[in-house]
Each structure stands twice: as structure tokens, then as C-alpha cells.
Amino acid sequence: MTARHGSPAAASRDTLAALLAEGARALKLDLTDTQSTRLLDYVALLAKWNAVYNLTAIRDPRQMLIQHILDSLSIVPHLAARGPSSALDVGSGGGLPGIVLAIVLPDWRVTLNDIVQKKTAFQSQVKAELGLANLSVVTGRVETLHPGVEVPEKFDVIVSRAFAELADFVTLARHLVAENGAIWAMKGVRPDAEIVRLPAGAEARQVIRLDVPSLDAERHLVEVRIDGRSAAAAS
Incomplete structure (x- = not known):
């Protein structure tokens, strides 16, 4: 990904605040002062x-x-339409997109997951410093997580930004999808070849072209629904 326009090595907080406000307006998001x-x-x-x-x-x-x-x-506009929900961010790394979701969707319950301890340590630090009561952090492989044990529940939304090929993501996480829930994968170019390789019982319901402010790169969001019977078999 490449961002449009050059930038200095470091930007002032005022400059970042202006860029954030401009981007939020472009995305039609009404951020509060606290969220910003x-x-x-x-x-x-x-x-x-x-x-x-x-x-x-x-x-x-x-x-x-x-x-x-x-x-x-x-x-956010595509997920927020479903109302207050539970979300799991798989392979969250530095906390993306899960920490952003927890900040701008305070009625949501967001869980971050990564296998790397230093990354989940950072996520926990962000939770503490920003006072994000709706955020949880779990270290471990997603395929080993069990609702009511390592994680509190099955999730309405399971999202990943840079975790794995779509078929692998679905295979590893499908047992954690709640009834009427979905898996959402953030991708670069439209991943038609990955969609073709989805496992049985998984269907790409929509592929949304994202327009990220100030970013000159293709971005897509794929919604995958899991057949109820196959989800039960994976549990």
C-alpha cells in the first residue's frame, strides 16, 4: 500500500488530528472528541x-x-449497521482493526487474538492506557480457542486484516461464528481466486470495494457466511 502525498518523517499531533478529521468526514463517520x-x-x-x-x-x-x-x-460503516455486537479480531498484531473498532463502537464487545506474546502485551497496554472497558485480549492460536473457556462466547463478527488466505481464515475460525454471524476479511485487490477456494459450507455473500481516504491502493472487504450445519460440525 502506498499513501498519496509525501510526508515528513514525523507529523505533529495537530497535523494528524486534521488528517483524521478529514478522513472521518470522507467516511461519513461522526467521531466524538473522546474517540478522536x-x-x-x-x-x-x-x-x-x-x-x-x-x-x-x-x-x-x-x-x-x-x-x-x-x-x-x-x-466501520459496513459493520456498524448490524447494531451492538461481539467481535473477534484474529491475528490482530498491533491491534488492527480491533482496537479501532473498540474505540469507535463502544457498544460492541471486542476481543483481540494473536499468537505472539509481545503483540498481545502491547494490546493489553493500549486497553489499559486508553481505558477500553469493552476490549479483551487473548493469546493463542484461533483454532484452539473455545467459547466459554479461552474466549467468552461465539462471535457475531470475526474479522481479520492481514491474517491468512481466505480459505485458511474460514477453516480456522468458523467454529467461533455465532448464529447469524459472519466472517469478514479485509483484503487488497479483489480476492476472486481466494473466494473460489472457500471450503464447503462457506459462501462469500458480498465483496465491498473500500475507499480509504488518502490511500492510493485497492482495498476490499469480504463477508463470508457459514452454513449452520457446517458451523455446528466444526464446534
Whole structure:
């Protein structure tokens, strides 16, 4: 992914705030002052911890805002339409998109999952510093998680931004999808070849073209529904 326009090595908080406000308007999102502040604080934490923990290849806070925050915000209108829900972010890494969802959808219950301890340690630090009571963090492989044990429940929304090929994502996570829930995969170019390889019982219901403000790259969101019988068999 490449962002439009050049940027200095480091951007001031005011510059980032203006970029965030402009991006939110383009996405038709009405962020509160508290939500905007938390998103900017999250970028600051990501930049700080990244120096030691290598959470992302992106070093410039301005590019973090564009390629991570605005990219994650671009899926919010499509998910928020279902109303308050539970969500699992698989392979969350630095907390994307799950931390962004927890900030802007306070009525949602969001769980972050990653197998790398240093990444979930960072996620827990963000939860504490930003006061995100609706956020939980779980370390471990998604295929080993059980509702009511490692995670509190099955989930209405299971999302991933950069986890695996679509078929693998569905195979590993389908046992955690709640009734009437769905798996949502954030992708770059339209993943038609991956959709063809979806396992039995999984159907791509929609492929949404995302327009991420200030980002000159193709982005898509794929919704996959799981047949009730196959989901039960995977449990």
C-alpha cells in the first residue's frame, strides 16, 4: 500500500488530528472528541512501542494514521449497521482493526487474538492506557480457542486484516461464528481466486470495494457466511 502525498518523517499531533478529521468526514463517520483523542493516542502508542517490538513495518505516524487507522475505519460503516455486537479480531498484531473498532463502537464487545506474546502485551497496554472497558485480549492460536473457556462466547463478527488466505481464515475460525454471524476479511485487490477456494459450507455473500481516504491502493472487504450445519460440525 502506498499513501498519496509525501510526508515528513514525523507529523505533529495537530497535523494528524486534521488528517483524521478529514478522513472521518470522507467516511461519513461522526467521531466524538473522546474517540478522536483515543485514536491519536493509539497512534502515539503504536509509534512508541514499535521502536522496540517491531509491531508494524510503517514507522511514520502519518502513514500509520492513513494505512492503519483510516484503513480500519473504512470498514466501520459496513459493520456498524448490524447494531451492538461481539467481535473477534484474529491475528490482530498491533491491534488492527480491533482496537479501532473498540474505540469507535463502544457498544460492541471486542476481543483481540494473536499468537505472539509481545503483540498481545502491547494490546493489553493500549486497553489499559486508553481505558477500553469493552476490549479483551487473548493469546493463542484461533483454532484452539473455545467459547466459554479461552474466549467468552461465539462471535457475531470475526474479522481479520492481514491474517491468512481466505480459505485458511474460514477453516480456522468458523467454529467461533455465532448464529447469524459472519466472517469478514479485509483484503487488497479483489480476492476472486481466494473466494473460489472457500471450503464447503462457506459462501462469500458480498465483496465491498473500500475507499480509504488518502490511500492510493485497492482495498476490499469480504463477508463470508457459514452454513449452520457446517458451523455446528466444526464446534
